[in-house]
Amino acid sequence: MKKRKIEIMDTTLRDGEQTSGVSFSAAEKLTIAQLLLEELNIDRIEIASARVSEGEFQGVKGIMSWASAKGYSNRIEVLTFVDGGLSIEWMKKTGAKVQNLLTKGSLNHLTHQLKKTPEQHFSEIAQAIALANENGIATNVYLEDWSNGMRNSPDYVFQYLDFLVTQPVKRILLPDTLGVLIPSDTFEFISKITSKYPNIHFDFHAHNDYDLSVSNVMEAIKAGISGLHVTVNGMGERAGNAPLESTVAVINDFMPEVKINIKESSLYSVSKLVETFTGYRIPANKPIVGDNVFTQTAGIHADGDNKNNLYFNNLLPERFGRKRKYALGKTSGKANIEKNLQELGLQLNQEDLKLVTQRIIELGDKKETVTKEDLPYIISDVLDSQAYEDKIVIESYVLVHSKGTRPSTTLCLKIDGEIIEEHAQGDGQFDAFMNALTRIYKSKKLMLPKLIDYAVRIPPGSSSDALCETIITWTNGKKEFKTRGLDSDQTVAAIKATQKMLNVISN
Incomplete structure (x- = not known):
């Protein structure tokens, strides 16, 4: 059976940048664009919105300079507006060759935001498309709020689509702008459209407000969609967009009737780079790319x-x-x-x-x-700890360290079956502990070795703070020896090392 090809369009650099607090520099945009196209083999990428800022202009210009040298110009897209040609002028200056024209896909948006009739809107769209054509710029068209349009004003949506299919448009983009679709709606709405216009290329653009974006993607594929919009790590406004990583895995594992060309082996490395550039941390339990998922x-x-x-x-x-x-x-x-x-x-x-x-x-x-x-x-x-018999046991201790008072320790020590308790102060908790221990040993007319070095570290290479290793060097005047203690608390680790020392000298 011949598999149906699904185009993947990544919009991390445009829609993903609408994640709160995220902004890519021109150099970062270029790096991500290069990885998306060459490392992951994404079919198309949407990299910016026209006329947003000077930084955005320079970013697009840099990407297009690289892309044109590589032959990728037709795989790079820019969001544009019905603005009397201003977006087209901006694109010409950057070298961009494909516009994704933002238009109204619901009567509610058209009536209350633009305050125009469908006929007025369609006329202006036709002019924007014609102007792009004259300047060698291909056009895809976004139907903003399309999902609500299908739910509340389907007659308008089909009136608009009847107009659009007469225009020189490469693709029609169907966004669930507010993330309101459930899988059954996605299948129903897209099926109605693809069955009526079987020869038109439609993309589906999912948002994740109800955590249903990947489920909706699956239903869109079943309904005959030709392209999908995704973002790395599911970045995007509000709850984000359909995540590239999960979308790729789901299609490869559960949708044998279609094929995509994404290189799975590079998903994680690109995900981590985007995390680094954005400072937008990946949840540990995020499928495919989260720290804990494997x-x-x-x-x-x-x-x-x-x-x-x-x-x-x-x-x-x-x-x-x-x-x-x-x-x-x-x-x-x-x-x-x-x-x-x-x-x-x-x-x-x-x-x-x-x-x-x-x-x-x-x-x-x-x-x-x-x-x-x-x-x-x-x-x-x-x-x-098993190398010697515990003849001496630290039964209990109380460490006190509070502002305005000297640190103190109450120590209860068991020596040859006898329990002795002592209290002492010191310059720190461990110093107080050692002072109390010294008093006990003096009372038994026993000598303690001298502490000559005290080193604390976490295990090299460890990525946690679970353990602290304390290594203490002692001398009895004739030789030096070391004991180590391991615990999540530095002072407790030192006390464990000290108990080992007491049993070393008593064995």
Whole structure:
């Protein structure tokens, strides 16, 4: 069966720029345009609105200079207005060759915004199209508020379409301007149009106000649409537009009757670049490009992945230039940890794996996020803790640090079965802790080694703040030795390192 080709028009640089607080520089626009056309193989891109600003003018001029040298001029489009030829003059100066003429697709907009009759509007549109033709500029036509037009004034919409099909227009663009369509409406409205005008190229422009944009895209395809408008990361006014990433994945996986030419493997890298340029952060749970969408958290899922990929679907991360991850936390379980260990080239026996799993669960209960890079440090800490018998145990402590008073610690220490409590102040919480510990040891006529170095760091490469590693160097006058503590709190990590030191010197 021959597949029907669907054109993809990306409007990140025009409609996507209407995202609140987003504005691209001319250099950023050029970079994104180059990636969309060459890296992703987008069919067409809409890059600007005519006459908006000098910066927009320079941006379009730069893109068109590059595009004309590459032979891409007919794939670049600019939004224009019925303004007596001003938009056409602006386009001529930039070198742009395709206008997307904004017109009224509902009687409500025409009557109350333009205050004109359909005949007056059509006459002015005909003049704008003719002027573009005279200047070598191709025309596509937007029917602004088309979805409400179909719902509330369908006679006007078809009167307008009857006029438009007599004009030298390449494409007619049908926007759900206010994002009001549900899938059944989308199918019904577009079916009526494509069945009446089977030889005309229609595009569908979805907005996402009800989170239905991708569903509406699917119905538009079923109804016979020829082109779709999307934006990278679903950027756009209000709730945004149909997201390029999800649209591509849905079409490729669920619509075998059509074909698109987008390079899936580049979707993620382009998405991240647009995120960087805009400062508009991608939600972690956003399909295809979100940080978490290829991350398994539950241990049962990782276990299933080990057993014939039971929890895989067609959205394999490699399709989009990504990799599957296995989160480490209180629900991860041994299977998740084993997956991460495999990536690090590490292997533990079942007993040690159980101990490491327990430590990660403890961190998860504190709402800490552990990363793969943290694992070697957790393993080292856990296994190091098993290297000696805990003869000395810090049973409890209270750390007090408040404005206007010196930090203080109340420490309860168990030495050879005897529990001793002491209180002390210091220059900081750990200093107060050490002062209390020193008093206990003096009372037992025991000597503590001298602290000669104290270093704090997060595990190198870690992308979380779940863990803090404290490395303390001690000397007893004859030799130096180090102990380490690992915790989400710096002072607690230091106290853990100190307990290790107490057991080292007592063994």
